[in-house]
Amino acid sequence: MPTSRRTFAVAAVAALVLPLSACGSGGDGGSSTDASGKVEGDITFQTWNLRANFKDYFEGLIADFEKKYPDTHVKWVDQPGEGYADKISADAAGGTLPDVVNVSPDLVAPLAKAGLALDLDKAAGQYEKEYLDGAWASHRIPGMDGTYAFPWYLNTGPLFYNKSLFEKAGLDPEQPPKTYDEVFDAALKIADKTDGEVATLANVPTIEDFGRYGVPLMNKEGTAFAFNDAKGVQLLARYKELYDAKALDPQALTATPESSGKKFLTGAVAMNPGSALDLANFKKQAPNLYENIGITDQITSTGHVNMYVMGLMVNAQSQRKPAA
Structure with a gap:
């Protein structure tokens, strides 16, 4: 869903999350960028207002994943569109972010700065070649090294x-x-x-x-x-x-x-x-x-339109990074 009109909610994410970066992100070793190891365990996968139209798709996707990796269990949580950024900010502040989170670049930025988003350049850089250069770069944060979400879907919006x-x-x-x-x-x-x-x-x-x-x-x-x-x-x-x-x-x-x-x-x-x-x-x-x-089409006086970008962020604090 388009994310550009959430200015105040995104500001709330930054206000609640950024202070965490000053005091560390958990301190139990869960923030390692190492995502190697056996794919196993329970993980939570959070999407953003997608259940109503894509329920069958996601349930099939999860079933296929659990069949391929029988030692895993995926809990799918779909949050409503309204208040999504506030929900992320509350989970980030409370240490309850899901293992995999549907984000946009503006939402992932404060999470990355707080050390809560996994740097995929370090943890999963081998997958970069599967994406267009611009898509992989869409969740890089100005002033930071790294990429903090897998590209997922794009939308110009009518x-x-x-x-x-x-x-x-x-x-x-x-x-x-x-x-x-x-x-x-x-x-x-x-x-x-x-x-x-x-x-x-x-x-x-x-x-x-x-x-x-x-x-x-x-x-x-x-x-x-x-x-x-x-x-x-x-x-x-x-x-x-x-x-x-x-x-x-x-x-x-x-x-x-x-x-x-x-x-x-x-x-x-x-x-x-x-x-x-x-x-x-x-x-x-x-x-x-x-x-x-x-x-x-989108209104434009320049001949150019903007692209809304969605991604999947892996929680840097997840204890099940290989599965995530």
Whole structure:
């Protein structure tokens, strides 16, 4: 699932986990990078909101693994999407992280800095050749040596829009906006035509929005953020314009992916990012929306889009690293 809109939850992970790096990560030898040895024992495998759509797949995968390694037992735990980062932070602080954890780069970074993520370059470097270079590098942490999660799956994520709301505002439902300026213009028209009852966007801009708008995110050396420049201010000013016109949802400052999704389902918001799996939810929970759903690419003013990356992290404290 897309991970970019969890800014405050990820900050909570860092706030709770990073202090652990100052006092050690457990001290019982479990943090060794040695993953050699017999594949045996009980391990816990945690995924992120995947059971509903992939239950049969994972149960079959686990059955095959346990058949291949009869001295193992895998406990599969699937956590809901909402509050996932908070769950990881609590487990990290309490020393109860599962042996294998579904992570994204932003979630694995504080865990790696705290010594809780296994360095795969040292423990499993022989598998690097099985992946594309960019995929293996996706869970490297700036300022640290090593790779801290196996690449798993990638997602660019579509952008959904409500064709009926576009049509009611006098916009061509078959020609959705492609750039940020086009989105801003359409949003102001929709807000005006609905007297502020329908917003187009439900979230404040994320770091990805700055990048796709054309704002330089890092300096040339890659050592410091650089988006606090004139173009970055310009983007925020446009969002402020939308907020004042009610073209940006009034709850955008405290929105979560779940709350934004609910607003899109009810027709209070005209556009919302998501994944292909959302179509089944639309069909079941909002048939009228499903009949009027439009699908387009991520908004970009640069011609480039971002990639959401998921990985599998091995807990550096696991006592069953070969199995993990």
